[in-house]
Amino acid sequence: MAILITKLTIFFLRLFGRGATTLPGKIALKICPSLFSDLSDRFRIIMITGTNGKTTTARIISGMLNQAGINFITNKSGANLSSGIATTLVSSLSLTGKSLVRTALLETDEGAFKILAPKLKPEIIIVTNFFEDQLDRFGHVYATLNSVKEGILGTPESKLILNADDPLCASLGQTLPNSVDYFGLADDVYPEDYIKASSDIAYCSNCRSRYDYSSNSFGHLGHYKCPNCGNERPQAQIECTQVLEYDNLSSTIEIMIKDQKIAVKLALPGLYNIYNALAGAAAGHLFELKEDDIVKVLADIESGFGRMESINVEGRTLKMILVKNPTGFNQVLEYLLTQKTSCTVAFLINNKLGDGTDISWLWDVNFEILPAMQDTIKSFYASGTRAVDMAVRLKYAGIPEKNITIEKNMQELINSMIEASKENDTLYLLPTYTAMLEIRKVLKERYNLKEFWE
CATH class of the missing domain: 3.90.190.20 (Mur ligase, C-terminal domain)
Known part of the structure; x- marks a missing residue:
């Protein structure tokens, strides 16, 4: 019943030119509160969460899935709360409840993640970064970190892809049992002037001593080490080793994937998009794409909505x-x-x-x-x-x-x-x-x- 009513709602909303991205999901969850748990075994779930870069990273990983020949569904509109994700999943079911597409790539709001992850049991979780955002909703950034951590605790079999340059993000891999691949920038390759990290996040999560940074990209991201307890940036398996060129149209970078170096001209401008590209490359590596295929996706990716x-x-x-x-x-x-x-x-x-x-x-x-x-x-x-x-x-x-x-x-x-x-x-x-x-x-x-x- 939930599937039929949700699909009819999507049909009529689209008929009248509406997005139909959240209301159908709200209706589905009202009718069937256990919807996510019921659907978890029908999909191979890939979830992306974090403060910045979720939508762009999702578009890059979409390209990697296409290049790998994997059919998938995704919440392309960016409707990343429970209702939007419910709409995405139900829209890919037959009227009998059979999944028409096996893989689901889901951009997920940081606040909703702790509820959704334990129910959906994702195969892969990508966490982009943690920054202060919507203080009236999320509170301090450590509350966001703990929310995501709680979600991952409920799905210990999930493979994690984490930002090594973000001390908060990296801490998830250091305190949880999940297997991890890290991505980040190599030491001292960020082409802008070094700015000493001033955020209160630049303090060790273990002992609260201030990190020493050998290099800093922006915010609290960089190569850090605690002078007191030795907590430091983990080794990244997918790493930008050089920024060869950049302007307002694109960036050309060198990426080390495991032991293989590749040069990539990113179709996305903005140095912050290098991190999104690295997260996407890490996912592509997990999909067993060859280096040439990863280069092609990163060179062809188009900017997303907004x-x-x-x-x-x-x-x-x-x-x-x-x-x-x-x-x-x-x-x-x-x-x-x-x-x-x-x-x-x-x-x-x-x-x-x-x-x-x-x-x-x-x-x-x-x-x-x-x-x-x-x-x-x-x-x-x-x-x-x-x-x-x-x-x-x-x-x-x-x-x-x-x-x-x-x-x-x-x-x-x-x-x-x-x-x-x-x-x-x-x-x-x-x-x-x-x-x-x-x-x-x-x-x-x-x-x-x-x-x-x-």
Whole structure:
């Protein structure tokens, strides 16, 4: 009964142009609360969780599965709570409950993971990283770590793929019985200036002494060692050994997989995407892909919905990049520094439940690097429910008030950005999650884009 009603709900919602990504799952779970436990043996589950990079990593692993010739389903829309995952799984069942596809790749919210993992018993779990995010929902980052740890404790047979450069992430492999493959950057290969890790996460999880870092990529990620108890970064089996070249379009890197080195030109720009590529390469290795196949996937991968998504808009290139916490936002701003030609930037900041209602985190973002870019960035826009707060933050960062435009109407925002730019310019939209859904709906209707769940 749950399967039939859920499938009918999906059909009618899609018929009326709705995403049908969460409501059908809510209905299925209401009818059958044991749904996940009941379905666990019908699928080979691969779960991805962590603070940043889940959706992009899922797209890369999707490419690895395709390259390996493995049919699979995935929550491509990014609906990663219990309801979205229930919708994804039920949509791939026949009316008799038989799974039509054996493998399920599931991006999973950090908060939902501890409930879902023990029920679904995934074969592989990828954890990208842990950063402060939505404090009103998750609390301190250690609460998120403990939530994920609790989920993994319920599935000790799962293979783990963990970020060696993140002390919190790596600690999961050091304290749990699961088998682990680590990924990370080799010592001192990150091409940006070394910045001493200042987060309180840069303290040893065993004895609370401050880690010594021999190199640091961003945030608390890097090569660390506790001077007191000796706790240190584990050896990575999949490692970026060189960043050969990077700009605002792509990165060329060298990856060591076990004992084999490969050179890869990543189709994804942004140095933070190197970590996502390494996680994807680690999964590809588990799928027994050859090195040439892994290179092909990483070279061909396209940006996902709202994650460096690129759209041709009236002779201009519009790029939409999700921002949701200080560390991720800082990495996007660092990416903007690679922009060499004229551009316009809009910050779309909402404080709805899907974004986190507390926006004080904006004051932890390093907007102070933007004044140095005013020869490149011609105009700054603030939009969303907290547009005024965003404009104030830009003003305090040193952006002249006359260069900041507040425009809450998203149709008018696009019009104004186009009018303020010229052909071949780049228009950047940096939205929080619900603002991303809103602006993409406007763009979809205006430029006939694919639906976000397609």
